[in-house]
Amino acid sequence: MDVYEAVTSRRAVREFTDRHVPGEVLERVLSAAAWAPSASNLQPWHAYVVTRGPLAELKKRAGERLAAGDPWDEPEYEMYPPGLKSPYRERRSAFGEQRYGALGIARDDLEARQRAAAANWECFGAPAALFCYIDRDLGPAQWSDVGMYLQTVMLLLRAEGLHSCTQM
Numbered sequence: 461m462d463v464y465e466a467v468t469s470r471r472a473v474r475e476f477t478d479r480h481v482p483g484e485v486l487e488r489v490l491s492a493a494a495w496a497p498s499a500s501n502l503q504p505w506h507a508y509v510v511t512r513g514p515l516a517e518l519k520k521r522a523g524e525r526l527a528a529g530d531p532w533d534e535p536e537y538e539m540y541p542p543g544l545k546s547p548y549r550e551r552r553s554a555f556g557e558q559r560y561g562a563l564g565i566a567r568d569d570l571e572a573r574q575r576a577a578a579a580n581w582e583c584f585g586a587p588a589a590l591f592c593y594i595d596r597d598l599g600p601a602q603w604s605d606v607g608m609y610l611q612t613v614m615l616l617l618r619a620e621g622l623h624s625c626t627q628m
């Protein structure tokens with residue numbers, strides 16, 4: 461697969477089979493992704509792959525917290541600024557309409573939306589999850605390094621015939 465095809469065939473996939481991804485495939489992807497650029501070559505990403513038993517346990521624990529109405533951990537940052545301005549506000553709501561519309565969920569059906577969103581905690585059924593961390597005291601430039609790293613991982617996954625979904 462060439463780079464153009466990897467880029468244009470990548471999309472956020474939210475339903476997976478449970479077919480195991482061989483460890484050597486993930487190792488190949490992560491070894492190559494280490495070539496991703498970063499300012500002053502800091503390589504500020506810390507990546508952990510979780511599969512099989514530990515991933516099942518993680519999903520189980522997340523499901524239990526969700527079922528118990530757990531308020532979750534205190535967020536350390538806002539995903540979007542308050543009062544998101546145009547044109548981003550409109551794009552965000554168009555995304556919501558497309559995503560939930562495709563699932564047949566009405567705009568005002570908050571409960572069904574929450575149920576669909578809960579699939580995030582199941583990693584959408586994916587058989588492998590990559591958790592990527594950054595040191596708290598690093599700043600926006602390093603966050604962008606991490607973004608480049610993750611996109612590199614996702615394109616390499618395409619080269620292996622695999623799909624992914626970014627989750628924040």
Ligand SMILES: Cc1cc2nc3c(=O)[nH]c(=O)nc-3n(C[C@H](O)[C@H](O)[C@H](O)COP(=O)(O)O)c2cc1C
Binds near residue numbers: 627
């Ligand atoms: C930083 C980031 C965080 C995201 N977080 C989530 C998430 O938590 N759950 C989810 O289902 N999709 C998430 N996505 C996927 C986006 O919704 C998706 O990339 C976007 O709608 C564009 O669609 P595409 O990736 O299929 O081109 C995230 C994407 C990015 C880049």
